[in-house]
Amino acid sequence: MLVAVFFELLWLDFIPVGTFIPPHTTAATFTALALCSYFGLDSLPLASLALAAGLPMAWMGTRLERIMRDRLNRSYSGVLQWVRKPADVAVPGRLLMWTLISKLLANWLFFLIGAGLLASAVHFVLHQYGPTLASCRISWSELLLAASVGGLLALRLRSLYVALAGGGIVLGVLRLLGIF
Structure with a gap:
């Protein structure tokens, strides 16, 4: 549950309006959960x-969409051509069936290939830096506090952007100086 909340908060700023396709949070969540399950990542x-590792799947899922x-x-x-000249009654049904099958196959292939590549990368990182x-x-x-920056950015207030950037710079300087 918290994995899904993390991705929702992270991309809360991206509001799907018009032709904009938001990041594919389902692909990111499903991939992250699959990797946690496969490698037994319980901490x-x-x-x-x-x-x-699930983050790139959201953007690649958007491109696929x-x-x-x-x-x-x-x-x-x-x-539209069929509406103008309805020669065969089964044309809309065939188009719908083909669309559903192609979407199902494309999404599963995308997930399996993407998750497989990411699994090999996660395996390497765990082996080296586990x-x-x-x-x-x-x-x-x-983690959820860091992801909630997406929700803050969704407010679209310039003063908030300045405050976030200033706070980040101050924290970075304090960290470099060893104070924080």
Whole structure:
């Protein structure tokens, strides 16, 4: 549940209006959960690696959705031609069935290939840096707080943007000076 909340908070700023396709949070969440399950990542520091690995799937899923929508424009042209000259009653049903099957196959292939590639990358990182990652101290509240920046950005207030940037710079300087 917290994995899904993390991705929703992270991309709360992206409001799907008009032709904008938001990040594919389902692909990111499903991939992160699959990687956690496959590698047995039950501690949060290690699970955060799976969360980070799931992020590219959201953007690639958006690109896949754009490609599939462009392909559906051709099907729409076929439906318009059928409406003008309805020669065969089964044309809309065939177009709908083909659309559903192609979308199902494309999404599953996308997930299997993407998750497979990410699994090999996660395996490498766990092999090289697993003990270091496991020793990190992080909690869900810290992770969700970082993801909630997406919700703050959704407010669209310039003064908030300035305050966030200024706070980030101050924290960075304090961290470099060893104070924080």
